[in-house]
Amino acid sequence: MGTTWGTIGGVFGVSLGVTVLVVVMFSLGVAAWARAGGGAPRHGAHRDRSHRDRSERVAAAAAVACFAACLATAAYGIDLIVPG
Template sequence: MGIDWGTLAGVFGVSLGITVVVVVMFSLGLAAWARAGHGEPAPDRSPGRHQKVASVAAVLCFAACLAVAAFGIDLIVPA
């Protein structure tokens, strides 16, 4: 019984890459959510198109994170 080090390194690389992507997407989602005004209210900003775009961007980022997590769970848990 031997270890295929190339395959192990590939799995490590893909896992690290996906982890970084999910963390960045979640961070971007939080930043967009705050920019949309869903955090503390900012009196100097008037509601407008930029807030709607930021809200949509935040929801898309969170949905991407959720999709990656659901796919990972689907791979791990047998059907």
């Protein structure tokens, strides 16, 4: 039984790519969550309240989408590992 280095290299490459993708998606989610206010109310007056509310909602939706992508990737990985 021989070692197929090409297959090992392919698995390594895919694993590295997926890992980088998940880390980037999680980082973008954290950044979007911070831009959305992180769930904490902000104090102070702001002239264009409706624009800020909309941008905070868009940032919160982007954060949820990024976190959902990370969760889906983790769930898929667990599904691949655990026998059905």
